[in-house]
Amino acid sequence: MKITHIYFRYPLYSRGCYLTEYLRYLGENDVSSVLISEKYPNGAELPVVKNLTYLWVSRDKSELSFIFRVFKYLSHVEIRTSDVYHSIGTRGVLFGFIAKLIYHKKFVVTVEMVGDSSGGFLSHLSVFSYRYILKLCKPYKIILWSQYYKDKYFKNWNNAVVVPPGIKIIDRSVSRTASWDGPGMAELKIHFVKPLYKPNGTAAITLLDALETYKKKYGSSYKLTLYFRGENQEQEVIDHIKELDAEANVIIEKFLPFDAVNDAIRSSDITILPFSYAPTVSRSLLEAMMVGQLVLVTKYGEISTIIKDGQNGFFISEDSEEIADKIHYVLALSKTQKESIKNNARLSVEKNYNSVINFERNMKIFETSIRNA
Template structure:
């Protein structure tokens, strides 16, 4: 089987990214002979590529409307004139390449699968609403099969957009469990912080939704200032200054430090340094990569009952799951810190769950099975 994948940018990060893991794991499946990727190069061409993965590059133009036009026309031209025209099935990732993918599917007479990783909210900022409308148009097109990372997105959006449920397969993102089972040098980071304080690392990039989640963690930690000594280490991002205002308001300056920008591959080192993990989502996440990383590393996790969380994890078995309220998050922190056996239980169970259900190899196998179905004219 020869698979053609169209993504907006590739490889996203030089030293590894989720899209790279996905592409490489699909290429490693026994049924897949070759993967041909079409994408704009970002940030550079310096990355590992398996021998049966080839990349067809298209220009990256950052001017909004012009960039979209150039990207789409380039995909169509390169798809017709490169080795991409010999693939058996086309898989578009996200909304941007849908138009080009649909035209190539028609011109090359190839079945097309659409993978939906994330859908912008239809409430809140004007930009989110506009892109949500664009996604509605793109994802509402007719595909041979749709792969959606999130049951929440299917119920909240796709069902209302007229997408046939019989054509949708919910297949979450996977994670390289072998990579995250390896020891990292987290102790070198842990040693930089007070030994008499519980270190909680929040390594997510500080854009708006994550900033609100970090603020909930900060508020919960402020309630425990006199009860349990905590120290938070939070990730960088364009909304970090807003978070710092909350740090000052809550008088938590001595209890919060800030991560530098680090490559994708160095994030596990920071996760390993954390004594416990607290991810109190205030929005509806999909199968969040950050959550899977922590679970795969066997870290004891506290998270909130939002989005996919309760479908993936069982409270008290894989993680502590609470409502997104500062009092509940604070109580869970106290409970977990004071119960070492519970920490060990959650960590071991979470690691086992990731290996048995969410390894990138298992997710790739399910994805290739979808390709099989569309090539055979069947529904997945």
């Protein structure tokens, strides 16, 4: 089986990313993949992936032009000999549709997110356009990462199925045992392991405000570690740290290799993710739940289907004082209560977000599409 994947910008993290894990899984199961993509960022090291052919598209200031720039490969031998075309996100849909018509193969779309974080007019227009295009192109299957988006935008679409991205399930023995036993600890350690593009930068600022409030209200200091990699809101975060006079409480590190994220999350005393938008499945949330963290997170998007408040995590608002109060409340829980919540969190991830199981579900969709071609 050979699959052509069309993905706007392949993030070339030296140790990989979710898509790299997915492509590696396919390669290890004797599936050949072709990836049409822009390199992002330039100059990064290519992850080693078995049975993968790269077809790079040149960078351009106009992101939308990617929709048309990929057509340079329409007659390429790798495309002609592929068994199925797979658009990851919106920008490869037209290419996959045209290739399907020319070569009489099946076409599958994976929907990561729908709309954008603003929730404004342009976001609604984007949702309408995406749904309209998918109706016209009629892919064999639409793989949704989010049950939230299925319920909201694709509820009655017979070809839409939910297969969320997953994470590698690690052994329970490496889960962290918290170094604290309640409120009043000398210093609360927090790692916010997110790239600080909008709106994650906004979340980092909210977290800073909440920790400052917690410090003043409950008399406990904190140490917050942020990870920078040249994103567009980092300077705004730095300016806010200075406004709060919080330089002594914040550590700034270079962004981590993919396989080092778990260690950073595990070294936190608690995980706080005050998102201000409706994300698809948050990998940082899943990683925290898996390694034995108590998680506090805003109730947006897919998060509302992952977290059961008080059972496997806690919902928070974006109000700094409310977050500070929730931190105090969670730290004051008994050891038995904390262990029960952390165990429930891990079980939730094992049941629904095991990457190997979800990769297998994707494979079955592709195999079925080829049989029905």
